[in-house]
Amino acid sequence: MYEAVQSLYGFLLSGFAELTIQQVFMMGLGGALIYLGIAKGYEPLLLLPIGFGAILVNLPLTGLMEEGGLLRFFYDYGIKTGVFPSLIFIGIGAMTDFGPLLENPRILLLGAAGQFGIFLTLFLALALGFSKLDAVAVGIIGACDGPTAIYVTSKYAPHLLGAVSVAAYSYMSLVPLIQPSIMRILTTHKERNIIMKAPKSPASKRVRIIFPIAVTIIGCLVAPKGAPLLGMIMLGNLLRESEVVSRLTGAAENEITNVVTLFLGVCIGATMRAEQFLRLQTLMVLGLGFIAICLGTATGLLFGKLMSKLSRGKINPLIGAAGISAYPMAARVVQIEGFKYNKRSYLLMHAMGANTGGQIGSVMAAGIMLSVLESMKLI
Numbered sequence: 001m002y003e004a005v006q007s008l009y010g011f012l013l014s015g016f017a018e019l020t021i022q023q024v025f026m027m028g029l030g031g032a033l034i035y036l037g038i039a040k041g042y043e044p045l046l047l048l049p050i051g052f053g054a055i056l057v058n059l060p061l062t063g064l065m066e067e068g069g070l071l072r073f074f075y076d077y078g079i080k081t082g083v084f085p086s087l088i089f090i091g092i093g094a095m096t097d098f099g100p101l102l103e104n105p106r107i108l109l110l111g112a113a114g115q116f117g118i119f120l121t122l123f124l125a126l127a128l129g130f131s132k133l134d135a136v137a138v139g140i141i142g143a144c145d146g147p148t149a150i151y152v153t154s155k156y157a158p159h160l161l162g163a164v165s166v167a168a169y170s171y172m173s174l175v176p177l178i179q180p181s182i183m184r185i186l187t188t189h190k191e192r193n194i195i196m197k198a199p200k201s202p203a204s205k206r207v208r209i210i211f212p213i214a215v216t217i218i219g220c221l222v223a224p225k226g227a228p229l230l231g232m233i234m235l236g237n238l239l240r241e242s243e244v245v246s247r248l249t250g251a252a253e254n255e256i257t258n259v260v261t262l263f264l265g266v267c268i269g270a271t272m273r274a275e276q277f278l279r280l281q282t283l284m285v286l287g288l289g290f291i292a293i294c295l296g297t298a299t300g301l302l303f304g305k306l307m308s309k310l311s312r313g314k315i316n317p318l319i320g321a322a323g324i325s326a327y328p329m330a331a332r333v334v335q336i337e338g339f340k341y342n343k344r345s346y347l348l349m350h351a352m353g354a355n356t357g358g359q360i361g362s363v364m365a366a367g368i369m370l371s372v373l374e375s376m377k378l379i
Helices: 002-012 014-018 021-039 044-057 070-079 083-095 099-103 105-113 116-127 132-143 146-156 158-173 175-186 205-222 224-242 246-270 280-310 317-323 329-341 348-375
Strands: none
Touching: 021 044, 021 158, 044 070, 044 158, 044 246, 070 083, 070 246, 083 146, 083 224, 083 246, 099 105, 099 205, 099 348, 105 280, 105 317, 105 348, 116 132, 116 280, 116 348, 132 146, 132 158, 132 280, 132 348, 146 158, 146 224, 146 348, 158 175, 158 246, 158 280, 175 280, 175 317, 175 329, 205 224, 205 348, 224 246, 224 348, 280 317, 317 329, 317 348, 329 348
16 A cells, blocks of 8 residues: 555656756746736737747656657647648738838838848858758848748758747847837938828739739749748738638638647747757857847848938838838838837838838748758758
């Protein structure tokens, strides 16, 4: 009897006996992410399931990420295959209005300029000793586009998925804190006061329908490896603009996006095991991710200044800060900052054009990098 009780006692305490200080720390980090999502409202749809996933995976003896484990199943079939990020992009496309971009197509250049932070950070990561595939995963944080970062990292640098995902979504939620100071440093008071006129005519329905089809064809010919992401976001947008499949559009915006976001977040958290996450490399990824966001904002602003000069002061360079893919947060930051300096300034629609251009630019940048790596036979 005594031996049976002792055996039962040992069994009940076996989890506590296996618990390490590192695992406790990671569970605390998971709790911090949950707190930021609930109390501070920082990307709660992702940070809450990521935080809970981090707690789950660091509980000893659960086997959730072992072969046959529940989280391992979702990870293998959703993250590793790239299915979850691609499905998220259908929802993003269905929720995105490319109208402001189509009404002023030259704004697309700002979306391209905002991606230079990716490539600059890539070279910096290579200089710090990261492998080519790891450097691409780190650089893509500069797109400020969570699904793109997850897709690229999960397929080509899965050991960095936790760090890259946390960096991408954390910095995306902090865009209102990161961007304003950079905007003030790189623009003059006169430039921030520029009032931009509204576009002369809205894009027709025909143009709106042709746009996602044309972008898919051209984009996939230029960067074939970006086809899963670019194709899905444009499919979602075509559903929206066709106005004949409201049920599919609604499902893409709501049910599909919500369900996939839940499992995506938990699976990301499940990659944050103590033995993989608590390394110097993780701190380097977080630091380089911050640099990438800052560089993307800066290059967008600098190109905005160039466009302002070429247009003889008709373009407010602040909208260049929306060239990153933090949609629609970056566009709102531009509007708020512009309004501070000129109460008649209404930059939101122009900034939305640059912001949607940044979404296309981030996917194209990822596709180009992966296509180059494939041509080098690295993937």
